[in-house]
Amino acid sequence: MIKPKIICVTGGKGGTGKTMVAVNLAAMFKNRGYKVLLVDGDVENPNSYLLLNAKLKNKAEVFYFLPKISEDKCDKCGLCAENCASHALLHINDCIPIPISTVCSGCKLCYKICPKNAIEAYLKVIGWTYTSSAFNIDLLIGELKPSEARSATIVKALMEKLEQITKTDKKEYDIVILDTAPGAHCDVEELINHADLVIPVTEPTKFGKLDLVRIIELINLLQKDYKTIVNRSSLLGYKDKFLLDLEESDIEILGDIPLDEDIVRSYCQGIPLMENKRKSDKNGAGYESFNEIFERILEWGDFLK
Amino acid sequence: MIKIAIPTCGNGGLNEVMNKRFGRCDTFTFVTIENNQISEVFSVGNHAKSEAGGVGIQATQIVGNHKANEVIVDFLGPNAANSLKALNIKIYQSPGGELTVKELINLRLGEKLELISSANVEAHQGMGRGQGYRR
Numbered sequence: 069m070i071k072p073k074i075i076c077v078t079g080g081k082g083g084t085g086k087t088m089v090a091v092n093l094a095a096m097f098k099n100r101g102y103k104v105l106l107v108d109g110d111v112e113n114p115n116s117y118l119l120l121n122a123k124l125k126n127k128a129e130v131f132y133f134l135p136k137i138s139e140d141k142c143d144k145c146g147l148c149a150e151n152c153a154s155h156a157l158l159h160i161n162d163c164i165p166i167p168i169s170t171v172c173s174g175c176k177l178c179y180k181i182c183p184k185n186a187i188e189a190y191l192k193v194i195g196w197t198y199t200s201s202a203f204n205i206d207l208l209i210g211e212l213k214p215s216e217a218r219s220a221t222i223v224k225a226l227m228e229k230l231e232q233i234t235k236t237d238k239k240e241y242d243i244v245i246l247d248t249a250p251g252a253h254c255d256v257e258e259l260i261n262h263a264d265l266v267i268p269v270t271e272p273t274k275f276g277k278l279d280l281v282r283i284i285e286l287i288n289l290l291q292k293d294y295k296t297i298v299n300r301s302s303l304l305g306y307k308d309k310f311l312l313d314l315e316e317s318d319i320e321i322l323g324d325i326p327l328d329e330d331i332v333r334s335y336c337q338g339i340p341l342m343e344n345k346r347k348s349d350k351n352g353a354g355y356e357s358f359n360e361i362f363e364r365i366l367e368w369g370d371f372l373k
Numbered sequence: 374m375i376k377i378a379i380p381t382c383g384n385g386g387l388n389e390v391m392n393k394r395f396g397r398c399d400t401f402t403f404v405t406i407e408n409n410q411i412s413e414v415f416s417v418g419n420h421a422k423s424e425a426g427g428v429g430i431q432a433t434q435i436v437g438n439h440k441a442n443e444v445i446v447d448f449l450g451p452n453a454a455n456s457l458k459a460l461n462i463k464i465y466q467s468p469g470g471e472l473t474v475k476e477l478i479n480l481r482l483g484e485k486l487e488l489i490s491s492a493n494v495e496a497h498q499g500m501g502r503g504q505g506y507r508r
Contacts, residue, residue, distance in 0.1 A: 155427025158456050160437035166459045
């Protein structure tokens, strides 16, 4: 079995069109006969399924470990508190340690080293994963429970599921597309780390450039191959200036997508612009740009072999 | 009997000024009050002061291990506040300024200090050389 090619769509700034690009890439690969899995790793706002008119299925809970101390078994030795790197166990001499859950990293060290086995795992539900399918594209989605802070745990759970799927599933995906959250934080890093190719999506504004530079810094740190898509490139007529600016900053460009009503319509309808079955204008500006970008991706990732 | 812990500068003691940072103070000065009189004073070094994180919890451990049942603080972060509450240690708010331990104890005995129940600064405000920012 051949390992699927993993493409990560990211971009630093929010609202640049990461999910729109991810969904359309998925559709274009599928149109060419590839078996595609789209992973939504924007766990605080997972919404890729809306752009595919899909329904969430197979809800599964994601747990986070917190220590719970059994008062009967604890001999108050304090070994757990002494060794807790986050200092998440408050131990006063001759007293039972008190877990301070807000600083607990969930590493389970206390649980493993307690000589009396007095630490139980209190598994807290902090979010969910789902699967779905639409237009012959399979989806894997993570969702963080509102008010919970540990989004990286959900992303990790997604990556574990992905590993299981690519290892054991008979479907044998050819392409996995990872859609990240905005920002250049640990959730995004985890996803980029799993990718063969990284596509940051930006827009021709100062905000777009600033956040793009930040995400490229992260991509370079992780030593990944990337090429940028400039979305809404016809916005306010800055396209040429912006593309030149990126070139002068030695930023690799894959292509640009102009403002296009067809894209907006497809977005609202939940049918990707590049979906074969969609009756869209095949000569539209958005349609043409996506096709050009797709050809360059095929060449870039050696998909043509 | 009440035993009050106060974050202090230098070696601590009755004439030393309070350290505005709880978790990252140099020393804790412990003052025992019996029949409205000071009966014992000693200070203990704060080994947690230069650690990267979780200092509020470790500092509370020092306070708890020396059996204080009250603290007087200036800036207090969320981890320290939660830890002190978990140990049922009363938290009194200093009025601010450069007050000595003795002055603060007098204010406490005169019931001039306000009891607080939660943090008054965000996490990690005590890091670096600057002072915390009070809400």
